[in-house]
Amino acid sequence: MVKRLLQETKEYTAAALATPVFMILEVAMEMIIPLLVADLVDKGVEAGNMSEIYRIGGYMLICAVVGLFGGVMGAVYGSKASAGLAKNLRKKMFENIQTFSFENIDKFSTAGLVTRLTTDVTNVQNAFIMVLRMGFRAPVTVIVAMVLSFRINVHIASNFFFAMVIILAFMTFVLIKTRPLFEILMKKYDDLNASVQENVTGIRVVKAYVREAFEKTKFVKGSQGIYKAATAAEKMIAFTMPMMSAVIYVCIILISWFGAHEIVIEGTLTTGELVSLFSYCMNILMSLMFFAMIFIMVTMSVASMKRIYEVLEEKTTITNGENPIYEVPDGSIQFKDVVFGYNKTAERPVLDHINLQINSGETIGVLGGTGSAKTTLVSMISRLYDVDEGEVLVGGNNVKDYDVETIRNQVAVVLQNNVLFSGTIAENLRWGDKDATDEEVKRAAKLACADEFIEKFPDGYNTHIEQGGTNVSGGQRQRLCIARALLKKPKILILDDSTSAVDTATDASIRRAFREEIPGTTKLIIAQRISSVMDADRIIVMDDGKVNDFGTHEELMARNEIYKEIYEQQTGAGSGDFDKAQEGGED
Template sequence: MVKRILQEIKEYKLAAIMTPVFMVLEVAMEMLIPLLIADLVDKGVEQGNLTEIYSIGGQMLICALIGLFGGIMGAILGSKASAGLAKNLRKKMFENIQTFSFENIDKFSTAGLVTRLTTDVTNVQNAFIMVLRMGFRAPVTVAVAMILSFKINVRLASVYLVAMIVLLTVMGFVMAKARPLFDTLFKKYDALNASVQENITGMRVVKAYVREQFEKKKFTDGSHGIYKAATSAEKMVAFTMPFMNVVVYTCIILISWFGAKFIVLDGTLTTGELLSLFSYCMNILFSLMFFAMIFIMITMSIASMQRIYEVLEEKSTITNPENPVYEVKDGSIKFKDVVFGYNKTADRPVLDHVNLEIKSGETIGVLGGTGSAKSTLVSMISRLYDVNEGEVIVGGRNVKDYDVETIRNEVSVVLQNNVLFSGTIAENLRWGDKNATDEEVKHAAKLACADEFIEKFPDGYNTHIEQGGTNVSGGQRQRLCIARALLKKPKILILDDSTSAVDTATDAKIRKAFREEIPNTTKLIIAQRINSVMDADRIIVMDDGKIDDFGSHDELLARNQIYREIFEQQTGAGSGDFDKVDEEGGKDNA
């Protein structure tokens, strides 16, 4: 896991290598200064030798300046390496996410991916710079200081050794206990992010139903959950610092006590050497304190690294074959005994042994109640999902034989949730074809009846669209999405309930334009309004993941009870809602 993440250091490898080098240089200078202090006291101050004082003082100044240079360069290069690692991790994760199928996205959730790209990467970045700087500095400081301390006085240096063993044991215990707590904390971050995202996206609905208080309580509960998880984790690691302070001051007291005894009674230690030991004591123990900070950061980052690693290593469930086909012959579609379920362990599949054949250029209507798998059915055509069993054939070839980008370019899908991106109307439409001319953009808008309102805007096609298209109405958003899909000039066009917010007159104009302008394009229109599909060549009636019937309007009206009841409701005194069939005593379509 760590190896895989460190692969993303790439062009910042030299900075990452040089950071510890400069940190070691800084440590080396710091370790020399206590030795020089001992000589300064013993040879200069106590002997009253000004020449020695000036000489040794000059050496100390040079060491300090070199150490300062090493520290500055280590900080600069460490920051560059850690920020570079974070940049590359985000880039690599984002690139891999772009390859994900809908199934992969469902596995992680949108909010979870956002947290991994932001909070988790930041945790790893902070831990990495700590490891590069303090992670190398602290062990080298401890090792060199211990060697020099033992060289001065073995008995006093043994005090450091015992303290170090105690501290490392305690830190290992805390790390083992804290890691599961941080795992729980990050999962709660995911949940809170999901709640915030849902609230902001659906803000209009929240206000329409006066649910602000409910959402506030929901957020407060989620935030309190993070508070509790963070408190539990921090309580565990917070114990480390006070414990270290106790050890540090205990060492200072013991060194003072025994050092004074060795100087006064035994004469085995000089005043300068005792000062050096104090310096090394502080270096060792403060390095261990820094090491404690590192292990806290690492404890947090291990959970984050695992979450990042999962995204980096996730392979799309939809991949290209070894020798992909790069041309779709036509818009014919065939389902051969297709079985599909979002959850492969579920008792019943979402699509249950579906057989279907559609000729190229046909206009096909799709009707069905909520949960009847209408959207799932059409998702198989462009490989948004792959079937569990059976085959989906487009243009005479199994969709799995095609290059993924090729099949998706030839199948334009206008989903139920119409999404526009921040930018101008023209920029949004050119998602369908980035090289489209102004005339082609306007023609696509005209087919989708979007030109009617675009030209009324002061800036026309240069009108800025807010993120999500919040500054245009639902019907306008739908028409823009249809125009964007038409600009691809696809062999298959799928409208997944994409005219539900459009009035019936405009809906009729759009369907008329389809018949006249793109007769060779296969069109699948999912709708709740029977008027939107009754003039289609044939109509599919979906029921509980199966095709209940398939035929023309007249054929279905004559033989299919579900279709006849819908027709009578929507053209007579009914409410016009397909799902009302269940409430009126018709067949259960949910």
């Protein structure tokens, strides 16, 4: 896992390698200075030799400047390498997410992916720079300081060794205890982000139903979950610094006691050497404190690294075959005994042995109650999902044999709640074809009956659309999405209840434009209004994941009870609700 993440240092490898080099240079200067201090005290101060004081002081100044240079350069290159790693991780994750099928996306919540791209990457970035700088600096400092301390006095230096063992044992204990707590904490972040995203996205519904208090309570609950998880981890970590401080103070006391004894009684230690031992003691124990900080950062980042690794290594379930087809001959569609289920362990599939034959250029209506799998049916055509059994053929070829981008470019899907992006109307429409001319954009808008309101805007096609299309009505948003799909010039156009927010007259105008202007395009229209599909060439009646019937309006009126009941409700009682004709769950 770590090896995979470190591959993303790429062009920042030189900076990553330079960081520990400069940190070691800084350590080397810091280790020389205590030796110079010992000579300064013994040969200069106690001997009253000013020339020696100036000479040694000059060396100390040079060491300080060189050490400062090493520290600054280590920080600069460390920051460059860690920021580069974070940039590349986000880029790689986002690129991989773009390849995900719906099945892959279903495994990760949207909020979870956002957390992984932000908080998790930041945790890894902080841990990486800590390891680059302190992860190399601290062990080198400890080793060199220990060697030099033993060289000065073995008896006193042995105290450092025992203190180091105690601290390392404690840090290992903290690491083991806090790691699962940080994993829980990251999941709590996912839950909180999901709550915020849901609230902001559905803010109009929240206000319409006056549910602000409920949403506040839900947010507080999520925030409280993070607080508890973070507090549990921090309680363990909180003991680290006091324990480290206690060990440092004990070491200082022991050095003072034994040092004074050897200076006064045995005369085996000089005053300068005792001062050096104090310096090395602080260097060693401060380095161990840095180790503690590294342990904490790494512990936090391990959970984040695992979550990032999961996204990087997730392979899309929908891929090209060995020799993909790059051209779709026509818009004919055939379902051959198709079976599909979102949950592979469910008792029965969502689509149950579907068999259909649709000719190129036909207009096909799709009716059915909520939960009859209308949307799932059309999702098979553009390989948003792959069938579990059977085949879906487009243009006479299995959709799995096509290049994924090719088949999706030839199948345009307009959803009921399709999304517009921040930018101008023209920019949004050109999502269908980035190279479309102004004339092509206007023609697509005209076919979708969107030109009539676009031209009323002061800026026309340059009118700015807010994120999500919040500054246009639902009907206008749907017509813009239809125009966007038409710019793709697809061989198959799927309208998934995408005229539900437009009036019947506009709906009829759109269908008439389709019939007259794009007769060669196969059109599948999922609708709740029977008037939207009555004039289709044929109509599919879905019921509980199966094709209940397939025929013209006249044929279905004569033989199909579900269709007849729907027709009578909408043209007679006028309820307009298919779910009264049949029961079901959600599409």
